[in-house]
Amino acid sequence: MSQPAEGKLAYRAMVLEQPGQPLQLQHWPLRAPGTNEVRIRVLACAVCRTDLHVVDGELPQPKLPLVPGHEIIGVVDAVGSLETRTAEPPYSGTLAATGSAEWKVGQLVGVPWLGWTCGQCDCCRNGRENLCELAQFTGYTRDGGYAEYVYADPRYIFAVPESYTPAEAAPLMCAGLIGYRSYRFAGEARRLGIYGFGAAAHLLVQLARYQGRQVFAFTRPGDRAGQEFALRLGAVWAGDSDKLPPEPLDAAIIFAPVGALVPQALQAVRKGGVVVCGGIHMSDIPSFPYRLLWGERMVRSVANLTRRDAQEFLTLAPKVPVRTHVRTYPLEQANEALADLRAGRLTGAAVLIP
Numbered sequence: 001m002s003q004p005a006e007g008k009l010a011y012r013a014m015v016l017e018q019p020g021q022p023l024q025l026q027h028w029p030l031r032a033p034g035t036n037e038v039r040i041r042v043l044a045c046a047v048c049r050t051d052l053h054v055v056d057g058e059l060p061q062p063k064l065p066l067v068p069g070h071e072i073i074g075v076v077d078a079v080g081s082l083e084t085r086t087a088e089p090p091y092s093g094t095l096a097a098t099g100s101a102e103w104k105v106g107q108l109v110g111v112p113w114l115g116w117t118c119g120q121c122d123c124c125r126n127g128r129e130n131l132c133e134l135a136q137f138t139g140y141t142r143d144g145g146y147a148e149y150v151y152a153d154p155r156y157i158f159a160v161p162e163s164y165t166p167a168e169a170a171p172l173m174c175a176g177l178i179g180y181r182s183y184r185f186a187g188e189a190r191r192l193g194i195y196g197f198g199a200a201a202h203l204l205v206q207l208a209r210y211q212g213r214q215v216f217a218f219t220r221p222g223d224r225a226g227q228e229f230a231l232r233l234g235a236v237w238a239g240d241s242d243k244l245p246p247e248p249l250d251a252a253i254i255f256a257p258v259g260a261l262v263p264q265a266l267q268a269v270r271k272g273g274v275v276v277c278g279g280i281h282m283s284d285i286p287s288f289p290y291r292l293l294w295g296e297r298m299v300r301s302v303a304n305l306t307r308r309d310a311q312e313f314l315t316l317a318p319k320v321p322v323r324t325h326v327r328t329y330p331l332e333q334a335n336e337a338l339a340d341l342r343a344g345r346l347t348g349a350a351v352l353i354p
């Protein structure tokens with residue numbers, strides 16, 4: 001077991017050497033945090049579908065070797081020096097309280113997918129740092145949380161609501177944050193469809209209900225267990241993804257990585273409705289007749305998250321309160337957790353505990 005001190009000590013990490021191969025348990029040297037780094041002792045890291053896309057080689061140019069994982073909850077263990085970027089525009093007042101705080105050893109924090117942005121480009125300066133061309137992503141282009149320790153930029157980590165255990169809080173960091181961004185883009189929808197009732201959907205249905213909206217849950221055809229799970233969480237209707245809902249929807253969010261759902265969802269939304277694609281990867285979208293898009297219907301994607309999304313969602317979540325459903329695995333069983341997610345054997349989220 002590693003100790004929080006420098007020297008010849010090492011920490012355990014589950015490492016991707018090559019896409020398509022199982023993760024390997026390795027011992028990496030524990031070093032002091034550098035400039036703009038905090039060292040965090042990981043308490044829990046949830047397993048996201050994006051991790052599968054990284055491990056399976058479906059996303060281009062990951063850092064290699066790589067520690068995956070971007071839904072990290074941990075304790076600040078050591079703090080490096082902070083070099084502020086003078087050209088960087090200020091963020092909103094509330095964000096400054098967490099996004100650029102000087103963290104203290106012992107604070108409970110969360111590390112999300114967005115790991116670093118340039119702070120200088122048009123996107124960064126106009127509230128779209130999620131689209132920064134130079135952005136770095138935790139567990140993809142930076143090492144992530146399938147490990148006992150992670151090094152993060154202190155301006156991109158967040159205080160975690162104290163009403164959650166680390167395992168419960170972990171799925172909030174991506175399923176929650178990127179799910180929330182998708183939800184924001186669904187606008188004021190009163191009748192909201194969700195295709196793919198996994199980790200993100202099971203958090204959003206609670207928020208939607210809290211805000212007086214109706215959720216229509218679509219699962220793989222015949223997935224009665226998934227449909228019952230959605231109804232138990234508060235969906236007003238649950239059914240097969242190849243069926244139409246009983247009434248037209250104001251908006252739909254697609255979390256399943258299945259392009260064929262785009263024309264399906266367009267058929268389910270009313271004129272002027274929006275279909276939001278919330279995943280980072282999707283199979284090809286089949287061609288469809290223009291009449292499905294006609295009537296000012298829209299299709300849009302959601303990419304990554306901004307720190308504002310994190311700030312808003314982590315403030316809202318404990319008020320609802322959004323409850324997470326998790327299944328924990330020891331860190332060494334990361335490959336088993338990924339396999340269970342790939343096979344659809346999970347309701348709720350897999351969480352690794354170092």
Ligand SMILES: [Zn+2]
Pocket residue numbers: 117118119120121122123124129132133134135
């Ligand atoms: Zn930028």
Ligand SMILES: [Zn+2]
Pocket residue numbers: 048049050051070113174175
């Ligand atoms: Zn994720």
